[in-house]
Amino acid sequence: MWSVKAEKKGIVLERRKGVVVRFGSRNMEVVDAETGGRLICTMPGRFRLQGIRPIVGDRVEYALSGDGQGRIESILPRKTELLRPRISNIEQILLVLSLKEPAVQNLITDRFLVLAEYAKLPVTIVVNKIDLINNEELDRFSDVYGEHYEICPVSSKNRINLDRLREVLKGKISVMAGMSGVGKSSLLNSLNPGLKLRVSEISRGLERGRHTTSYVELLQFEFGGLIADTPGFANLELPVIAPENLDKCFPEISQEQGMCAFSDCVHVDEPGCYVKELVEAGSIHRSRYESYLIMYNELKEREQEKGGRKYG
Ligand SMILES: Nc1nc2c(ncn2[C@@H]2O[C@H](COP(=O)(O)OP(=O)(O)OP(=O)(O)O)[C@@H](O)[C@H]2O)c(=O)[nH]1
Ligand SMILES: [Zn+2]
Incomplete structure (x- = not known):
């Protein structure tokens, strides 16, 4: 032959x-x-x-x-491109958090979600360490996020629900995001023991680019699927979003588009704001709205610092 x-x-x-x-x-x-x-x-x-x-x-x-x-x-043409880490064709973000040790902080979760929405990437929220919490605590969390985001509760330590997470990852290119200590590395290892080790053994012949500052690689799951070895959105700084467009990064607000009295309502202090009515009625969660206001003000301040120059 x-x-x-x-x-x-x-x-x-x-x-x-x-x-x-x-x-x-x-x-x-x-x-x-x-x-x-x-x-x-x-x-x-x-x-x-x-x-x-x-x-x-x-x-x-x-x-x-x-x-x-x-x-x-x-x-082939890139479908998406993430800048930090620099990686193309990411299909989803796994936002990993825990409700205890460390306790989740709503504002931080909401910032991650805004970054993912802005990047137009679907998110699965992985609630790790459920061995440390009871059902009520999980329900309270799901109440805030479950309607608009898929939630996958797992315990990396006790190996609970890992098969469901494998299904989420299978056949896709994913990146994890999440605060330090929530269990991202442990999770990768529970999903696929020896993942990092095996990869570096296989490609020992491949010389590392020694002078690259932001080195990223995709790890290959045995069950099929690739995941970045570096967390995405390590820097939680908001991207350049025009303040009046921030509502598009909150699905529960953007789905009410056109319902406010003013068509250009930014849902801060305008009369006839339907979004604020929903917050009062409890159908938009108050903590989400508070995060919206904090980020709105931040973007507004940044815009003013730039001398009122409009962007976005
Ligand atoms: N109880 C409990 N502890 C866990 C679980 N998963 C991870 N841990 C612990 O949480 C701590 C942090 O885990 P890591 O995997 O290092 O977390 P990380 O998100 O990779 O942290 P960084 O590398 O700092 O970003 C370790 O002490 C783990 O043993 C879990 O499901 N339950
Ligand atoms: Zn409004």
């Missing part, structure tokens, strides 16, 4: 598709879209000339040669 000759010459055997999962200084590692196998790929010289720079998460077409290596031929 082809093997001896082709292996020697690196003859192209097949054109295939895959996802870039990490970079070395001169090459990159790609997971094949069909088989899930990993291989090292090089980049054609013309990419540099053409200013084409692949990033982690890119879906690529590559040519597989007889020596088991690949050569990237093209990068």
Whole structure:
């Protein structure tokens, strides 16, 4: 068959598709879209000339040669692009939090959610450490967030509900977000023991780009699916949102669009504000509205600092 000759010459055997999962200084590692196998790929010289720079998460077409290596031929259009970490084609955010040790802070949760909404990424809220809480505590949390976000209660320690979380992750490219200490690393390890270890063993031959400051890689779950090894939104600073557009990042407010007396109502102190009525009636949760006001004021102040220059 082809093997001896082709292996020697690196003859192209097949054109295939895959996802870039990490970079070395001169090459990159790609997971094949069909088989899930990993291989090292090089980049054609013309990419540099053409200013084409692949990033982690890119879906690529590559040519597989007889020596088991690949050569990237093209990068498929990016569906999404996250800046920190720099990663493309993320399909969802897992917002990991705990209700105890540490106790969740509503404002921080709401900031994460605004960042995810702004990035137009679906969110699953993973409530970890449910071994530490009772049903009522979980219900109280679900009452605030359950209508607009999928909630997946788990215990990484006691291995509760991990299969459901695996279903959420399966076949997708995900990134985790969440405060320090909520159990993100523990969770990755419970979902797929040895995840990080195995990955670095497999690709020891791949030289790390030593001078890259923000190094990110996608870890591959055995059950299928990729996840960034670096939490997303580590920096909770709000993006450049025009204050009057903040309501679009709160699903319970944006779904009432057009219901307020003034069409440009920002739901702060206008008369006839339907959103405020819903807050009074208890159908929009007060803590969510309070977070909205805090972030609104923050954005407003920032806008004024910029000399009233409008953006967004
Ligand atoms: N009781 C309980 N403790 C847990 C659970 N999951 C994780 N922990 C503990 O919570 C602490 C923090 O866990 P980590 O996995 O390091 O949290 P992290 O989110 O990765 O933290 P950073 O690396 O700082 O971002 C550790 O002491 C874990 O043992 C759980 O389900 N139940
Ligand atoms: Zn209003």
